[in-house]
Amino acid sequence: MSYVIRSVRADEWAAARELRLLALRDPIAHLAFLETYEEALAKPDSFWRERTAGVAADVEGAQQVIAEGPDGEWVGTLTVLLEEAGTKDWAGLPVERFQGHVVGVFVRPEHRGSGLTEVLFDAGLEWAWARGVERVRLIVHEDNGRARAFYRRAGFEPSGVVVPLPSDPDARELEFVMERPEEA
Numbered sequence: 001m002s003y004v005i006r007s008v009r010a011d012e013w014a015a016a017r018e019l020r021l022l023a024l025r026d027p028i029a030h031l032a033f034l035e036t037y038e039e040a041l042a043k044p045d046s047f048w049r050e051r052t053a054g055v056a057a058d059v060e061g062a063q064q065v066i067a068e069g070p071d072g073e074w075v076g077t078l079t080v081l082l083e084e085a086g087t088k089d090w091a092g093l094p095v096e097r098f099q100g101h102v103v104g105v106f107v108r109p110e111h112r113g114s115g116l117t118e119v120l121f122d123a124g125l126e127w128a129w130a131r132g133v134e135r136v137r138l139i140v141h142e143d144n145g146r147a148r149a150f151y152r153r154a155g156f157e158p159s160g161v162v163v164p165l166p167s168d169p170d171a172r173e174l175e176f177v178m179e180r181p182e183e184a
Ligand SMILES: CC(C)(COP(=O)(O)OP(=O)(O)OC[C@H]1O[C@@H](n2cnc3c(N)ncnc32)[C@H](O)[C@@H]1OP(=O)(O)O)[C@@H](O)C(=O)NCCC(=O)NCCS
Pocket: 026, 028, 031, 032, 033, 105, 106, 107, 108, 111, 112, 113, 114, 115, 116, 117, 139, 140, 141, 144, 145, 146, 147, 149, 150, 153
C-alpha cells in the first residue's frame, strides 16, 4: 500500500483530534498514552487548535508526522519534540544532551505490521537529525510488548532509565534511546 508521509498543517487540528481520539480508544491505550479518552474528549476546540499549531510543519521545536492512506485518510502518526540540554523534562528528570523525544506513536490496527511504522519513524528521525540532536529517545511501558519489539527492531535500545509517573507509581515506563548515527 502506498502512503503519503508528511508533517501536519495547523489548520488540520480536527483531523489530528479525530486520530488522537481513535488512538485513545485502542485496547492498550492505558499502556500507550498518558491521558484517557474521556480527558481528551472533554477538551475544547481551542486546545486542539493550539496543540496542532505547536507541532505543525513550520514549527522549529516540535513536529507531528502523519501518514495518509490511499483515500487520504490519516492512518498513523508520531510527534517529535526537541529537548534542550540543561532543561528538565515533563517528569522532572534533567535533560543532559540536546535530544529528540518521540511521543504520541499510533498506527491504525489494520495498517500495523505493514512497514508503515518504519516509514513514519524514518521521517521523524530525519527531521530530528536535521535539527542537530545528539540522540532520540522515547518512553514505553514495560508491558507494551508490541511497541517494545518494534522500537528494538527500529534501532532503539533501553537506556536503563525508568521514568517515574506521579499519576501511577507502580507503572514501569522504560526509556529507549537511539544515538545519532555517523551518517546522519
Ligand atoms: C506501537 C505500534 C506503532 C508499532 O507498530 P506496528 O506496525 O504494530 O509494529 P510491527 O508490527 O512492525 O512490529 C511489532 C513487532 O512486535 C511483534 N508483536 C506483535 N504483538 C506482540 C506482543 N503482544 N508482544 C510482543 N511482540 C509483539 C510483531 O510480530 C512485530 O515483530 P517483528 O519485529 O519480529 O516483526 C503499533 O502497534 C501501535 O500503534 N500500537 C498502539 C499504540 C502504541 O502502543 N503506541 C506506542 C506507545 S509507546
